[in-house]
Amino acid sequence: MEQTLQQVFKRPEPYKKNYNYPFCAGCGHGVVLRLIAEVLEELKIHTKTIATASVGCSINLDKFYNLDIVGADHGRAPCVATGVKRSKPDKIVFTYQGDGDAATIGFNELMHTALRGENITTICVNNTNFGMTGGQASATSILGQVTATTKNGRDPKISGYPAKISEMISNCDGAAFVARVAIFSPQSIIKAKAAIKKAFECQIKGLGFAFVEVIAACPTGWKLKPVQALEYIKNEVTKVHRLGIFKDFTESMA
Amino acid sequence: MEQTLQQVFKRPEPYKKNYNYPFCAGCGHGVVLRLIAEVLEELKIHTKTIATASVGCSINLDKFYNLDIVGADHGRAPCVATGVKRSKPDKIVFTYQGDGDAATIGFNELMHTALRGENITTICVNNTNFGMTGGQASATSILGQVTATTKNGRDPKISGYPAKISEMISNCDGAAFVARVAIFSPQSIIKAKAAIKKAFECQIKGLGFAFVEVIAACPTGWKLKPVQALEYIKNEVTKVHRLGIFKDFTESMA
Amino acid sequence: MEKSIIIAGYGGQGVLFFGTTLAQAAMIEGKNTTWIPSYGAEMRGGHANCSVKISDNEIASPIIDNADYGIFLNDKAMEKFEKTMAKGALVIGNSSIIEKSPSRDDVNYLMVKLGDCAQGIEGGLLNIVTFGYFVNKTQIIKKESALSALEFVSKKKNPAFLKRNIDSFEAGYKL
Amino acid sequence: MEKSIIIAGYGGQGVLFFGTTLAQAAMIEGKNTTWIPSYGAEMRGGHANCSVKISDNEIASPIIDNADYGIFLNDKAMEKFEKTMAKGALVIGNSSIIEKSPSRDDVNYLMVKLGDCAQGIEGGLLNIVTFGYFVNKTQIIKKESALSALEFVSKKKNPAFLKRNIDSFEAGYKL
Amino acid sequence: MSKILMKGNEAIAQAAINAGCQCYFGYPITPQNEIGEYMSSKMIEIGRTYISAESELAAVNMLIGAGSTGTLAMTSSSSCAIALMQEAISSMATAEIPGVIISVMRAGPGLGDITPSQADYFQSVKGGGNGDYRTIVLAPSTISEAVLLTQKSFYLAMKYRNPTMLLADGILGQMMEPVEMPEGNAFSTVNTDEWALDGTGEGAQKRDGRSLMSLHMGDDILERLNHRIFKKYAQIEEKEVMYENYLCDDADIIITAFGTVARVAKSAVNAAREKGIKVGLFRPITLWPFPSKELFATAKNKKCVLDIELNMGQMIQDVKIALNGSVPVEFFGKTGGAIINSSEIYNKILELSKEKQYGTNLAASI
Amino acid sequence: MSKILMKGNEAIAQAAINAGCQCYFGYPITPQNEIGEYMSSKMIEIGRTYISAESELAAVNMLIGAGSTGTLAMTSSSSCAIALMQEAISSMATAEIPGVIISVMRAGPGLGDITPSQADYFQSVKGGGNGDYRTIVLAPSTISEAVLLTQKSFYLAMKYRNPTMLLADGILGQMMEPVEMPEGNAFSTVNTDEWALDGTGEGAQKRDGRSLMSLHMGDDILERLNHRIFKKYAQIEEKEVMYENYLCDDADIIITAFGTVARVAKSAVNAAREKGIKVGLFRPITLWPFPSKELFATAKNKKCVLDIELNMGQMIQDVKIALNGSVPVEFFGKTGGAIINSSEIYNKILELSKEKQYGTNLAASI
Amino acid sequence: MSEIKIDKEKCKSCMICASVCPKGLIKLNNEHVNHAGNKYVEFVDKNNECLGCALCAMSCPDMAIYEVLK
């Protein structure tokens, strides 16, 4: 009977056969990375893609992706990707960054890349903390969030207000697509994938800088069970980091 | 007869007796610096002020201001000022920066200082180029602007779009006052001074980060006669970098 | 005499806690001690270990060349550290999950179903059961020191766990 | 023989241009040459100078120890560089604005109203007038070389100025 | 003072607090995260400043700001992120602004690995900043010493108005051992009235503006400044050198090593001595100022110096310069986060004594 | 090839273009602005990439991106801003990504002054980045040589997949002299097919993904990597050393100097030779690999080595290590942007020959 | 008659799949751990209730549910 069944889900092409996902249980990175791989495969661009890894829990892209990958120093992935794209304009180039990387140490690089309208795609996983180093507060941590460096919850008097990455980037004229999505339910995952797909289509069409911020769970940093972490996204994080498409030139200029 | 005349203008207090203004003829820095000194004097805070100099044509604050001054590396003045303010919370602390310093190399520091709601004042002179190094394009150069590195005028395809500093900073929740003013006429100078004054009052009241962007002339970099340079501000620069008060908590929260 | 102990297992098995409690106990007894955790790639790979030294004299090197005691809570631990044990060393292995059989004949083994013992206690903790067992078998530190260390460390980490810790310890001690 | 020339004056007086034109002329004649501008604090202070060396042989050091020729367009230039001239050196000074009188007796001076001469010509340029005068008095390079250098450099910088440059040069040369 | 069992990183943080550190600025990086995390609760608790800076560039520049007011302040970080601070460290030295930088080395180069290493000797001691300047660099080898040297870092930074670095490795940061924690500062406080910024003041206090700059344009201003600062450096070299000399007197072989590795070497020295091999340990505690004269004097007439480092050979350059060819220098090192244990050093000593036939009673004893 | 009169900075830029440099990334800083300005028009004219980066951090990381695809690329900067690139340079070395960095030194430390200097020897050669790594550093002393070495930098960077720095000083950048500009690249191109990133390809071209990373976590991965890279360094040390030996054969005194100062010293050597003083000049052209063996061989049996630098003594450390005490080493230097002229060096030589009574016919000749 | 395939070695027992399965067909195996020391889930579909909706696979952060057949 099995032969009559259709495969409705499989591991996407751009993964290594013996891949190794170095993430904690319930970590949002896993889903986002799979969505990227699915999009690359669907758009038939994975064989001409060069990925830029950044510093954070995602750093070891080469442990699972069967892609060409260059690693950037902390915060500098947009620059590295710029160098790649300018020297190989016919390739598809993306950066994969955390919020610590893209919005804390590396916002300047991100912003200027957006201003330049660099024709690359950036996927930024915002888990509102520094996962890799042990769950410290990052620029995007929401008020009240308990982290390793805000043990009584983020207090704006002491540690200021959260940075809103997508809002800031959509203010840059060179940005052609800016969206904030989240990973907390199958529905939200479908929307996230659609945004990621647009961000790559944007690059294929040469429209300029495309940016997708994905709110995703870091159960370890948040000290929550994985399923609770998804609730936290839905009920808390997205109240501060509002989901939506902030800019979309793919429609108007396609 | 002279004794009956009133002094309606004088050099403000915080200047050294034998000050030396190292600026080119018609340079906007001179006016802005004088306005700051006037405001400090009027608010009677100059004796408890610590200024943070930045890297650019303004770097040599100590050549003319009789204030306590610490020099910051290029782009890092907001951090240095943060260190000063946190260790001397009862002093008045401001940074004096160019657009290259604040918006090109140093936007990350500026933004995070704003997000932290650091209780300091930043005066940013936006002359839309790197004056000190010879008039190269900075992040704020307007489209079409001829600079030493955009000899055919800034082309967004090659060098991207101008950064709008005040718009970006007003997106940061910790910013309490954000204004863009300009120096191209006596009237505009009066407005600029009012904004600068508010920015210091904001600090005195402890409301958070106060930011004034001043569009000012760099005749040398622009390769224009001083008086033409003022016209250029009025007719060209302010069309892109729109004047206005973007945020003002001094009213609501005073 | 300087004694060196390696404790290794899965990330979640509490081997670092075992180590710090042991070091704390040694300190309570006025001994010198050092504790070094593994961190980095290994921990990310789901494995953890730590090295403890205990001595009456000043401890120069905190690094263990060949350990006198090995406490191994899973196969990977056995695999990795068995070969680095000193001649005549004692290995305590958690035979509840370790499948590998001892391979050295110059080392003494106590392969015990520590996991089963822990599961037998209400809220039993494998690492503390093992700690109790280890203290009893080696008498490297006194039971009182072990208990007061446990108390100190539990208070710091999570006071609610103290009872569970003590129950586990006693169960292991009696094993 | 290696000849070294210092040209100094206000920022706007074109001393760097003088220097590059001289170096260009030397190169046209197949000579070796080096040119070093002042930059930095001094230029910000409104003053400028440059050092030119010209030689038939390889020039090792481009730095001038004691100059053979000094072309000084204002007092500050005299003040700063007069003392560094070699014994027997020649100083050409713009007496239109220099008030300071020569102070060394082991140096030859030609104090000339170069500024007045420049003002006498339609669009006359002080630096080029001085260049013409310098070439004539020293014959360190040939007039043709100077003129073709002037042509080359003017084209590069601003072709419209070529005529003004040549007029100025000739006026200075004849002075 | 009773002992407490503490992680090196936390002990350093607490020592700084006790020394009077008023401001901590930092950005996470393994293997020193415990410092920032400890500070994030303790400093706020006692009403001092903790800032989670947006980057190490930001952190070190905040340090400059605090230092410019004469305030005790510190930052901490590791390897690749210390690389980011090089511009600021050089600027601090020029502007003579004090500040303490805790550097807990991980393996390099690049992002490398988070395992322990000593491969940032060049970075710390030779300086990756531009220009002629020096950073005072202290290298503890136990947690107790780390506590003491942390406090001393504040003292030296203030006294000499110079960036001062405590250089530890990942092991020291991550390990625990019992430590005596001095209640307050073990060093006297330094008066900063003469230079610190606090506004020009009113009335009788009124004075002219002061400036602390790292730019010094014009004529020979910077040249004179550098010469003045180098006189200060000469003073530091004369007064502040620290080192440990362990069983060197009668030794044939002198081991040079710093930090944790020196501890490991000490175990090996003890083991070798038990076998009658005459070996001693010379441990620089200040890496700059490097104990050159002292090493030269110690190693004079010895058979050989064996330099051991967790890198491909960095301090060995200063060892060679100090010895100036007077004694042969051998090297044993590991790189990339690999660790050296005492047997390896012991074997190296043995090898050396056999090969070169150092040690008179050697043949007999082995 | 006829000569043209060119500024050093512009000659370097044009040489890079002729060498096939496809991308330039830079941020202005004096005294090297002409490089970026020249590139901003010339590169765009010929359809190549010029980016005015938002900072030097950005520029050097763009360089990494371009280098990762095997593309010839460069950045240029100066002193305090080169300090900002240290993290990236170390990462490049680890990930074995090629790239050319032009460093035109100004006076330091800190922002210092924009006047010429050689005080970034430590920064360039010892490296301010973390970990065990090397940067290839070439130091031209004339503009013609700068042109040649710029091109060679691209070649070496590609051949060895390593960051390569051309280290000039402000004088060389700002001065003009007639220069022969080779039309194309003076060096052969290097095949990058084996490692460069360009996508995994389709059909017959299909291959597995490649990665170029500076993080290498786990067991002894980084250790093995470092050892492999150090083998490469050993090869570079063996094959790529460059130096100039001027009148050293019969000399009593050997001057060591690099870059512009070596030119100035040459004038002084010539002057001293005219007076019969036997002095020669040893000029390292590659600062790393440093010509240690060659210097040792040259200086053997000489009376004295006089090291001259525009700093407080930096290269002298490598000179001393190379000589290992075999010859006394004297130093003459200036700091903070002060310049040394040939009379000063001549006088120094004279002083030395008198004081130490070096040079047999000296008494007669002076 | 649909089916999911679980690679127990990749499962980290986060239980997200179980939380989204509309039919509650995914259960934790409380007895054993895999080689990485993690507990893992199992597909228990005695009555052939699986819809093949793939919500579980889509939600699994580790692609431990690596194939869904419908």
Add this chain to the structure above:
Amino acid sequence: MSEIKIDKEKCKSCMICASVCPKGLIKLNNEHVNHAGNKYVEFVDKNNECLGCALCAMSCPDMAIYEVLK
């Protein structure tokens, strides 16, 4: 009967003051340069027209007009 005071040593002849003076009372001295080598402006108010409005002083980038009396 108002008056402005100009420090000719500080003037850089940018002519901004002249451009804003409603009465056109500020004129360039074309003959001389100051010690910095700059031309400079002069206050020429033969008919006492100066309003003391201080627009010139307010606009002067160099505080070369350092006092205005009204």
